[in-house]
Amino acid sequence: MRAEGATKTPAAARTAVVWDALRSALAERAAATGRRALDIVDAGGGTGGFAVPLAALGHTVTVVDPSPDSLAALERRAKEKGVGVRSLQGDAADLGELLDRDSADLVLCHSVLEYVEDPISALTAVAGVLRRGGAVSVLAANPVASAIHRALAGQFDEARAVLGDPRGTWGDRDPTPRRFAAATLAELLTATGFSVGAVHGVRVFADLVPSRLLDGEAGATEALVALEQVAAAHPVLRDIATQLHVLGHRL
Known part of the structure; x- marks a missing residue:
């Protein structure tokens, strides 16, 4: 079963690279643990753009977000899709107070480090709730x-x-x-007890291509998704992407 966010809609060009990385991380973790259903925390998960599709895949998902309005929208979205998602109000730095230590296989930290008071504290809290070998998925805005x-x-x-x-x-x-350059993200992850995986560019072209080029053009969205997937690891194009994505594994 494919995740909702991975379908070939125009919005998929903005998230395809992240979904590719998440699918790989989940498959590796499932193989390592022998569990198909994993425990996932989405810090700052908002209305559930990633959380609900992950729950639909059979995983146990908890969203932590400071906005009650976003959490209410998350619950409506989950209900519409017929899945259960646990919601907790709080910030990324509060994870240690809201969740048990060593309780998650994967933590999503998407568009969070840009806004928290202290990125180091937020990632330290993430490391605390992750089981050894678990992964954090970091997505952050790129200054370039x-x-x-x-x-x-x-x-x-x-x-x-x-x-x-x-x-x-x-x-x-x-x-x-x-905003964070790739080297800065790697430094933050290393400082908080993670091994750092490959950095990928997200939305290299998707934010530059006029929507009219996708509307009504058969195969245009699929072609843009394929282009994004190739550009994500390109040694030059990666560094001009709107966002940078990196997986870190807890040591």
Whole structure:
């Protein structure tokens, strides 16, 4: 059974690379543990874009999110799909207080490190709830892509600011508090007790291609997904992707 997020819809071009990595990680963990149903925590999982499809695959999924509105939407989404997802209100840094130690096989930490007060504390909490050998899936905004997108919008001063700011932001009005280069993500994971896997680029082309090129064009979405999957590991294109994805395994 394929996960909902992996179907060939226009939105799939934005998430296909992440789903590929998750499927591989889940298969490896299932083989290592002998359990087909794994325990998954989605920190900052919001309305369940990843959590609900993972629950539909038979895994036990817990979403931790600070927004009660997002958790309510998650519960509605899960009900519509006929699956059960546990929801808890809290931040990524609260995982140790909300969940048992060594209780998860996989933790999703997608678009979270940009917003938490202290990324090190958040990843330390993630490591605490993971079983040895378990994995964290980190997805984070890339400053280089932000500079490209600001320049394409004609905001040249903001593009320059991104490249010169250690947090990767373009100014006080930037809604994203920080962004991460691949090397920085690797350093954060190493510092919090993880071995670092390959870094992949997510949305290398998907955010640059006009939607009109996908609408009504037979096979266009599938072709873009295939392009994203190849570009994800390209030594140059990876580093201009909108987001960077990396798996870390708890030592």
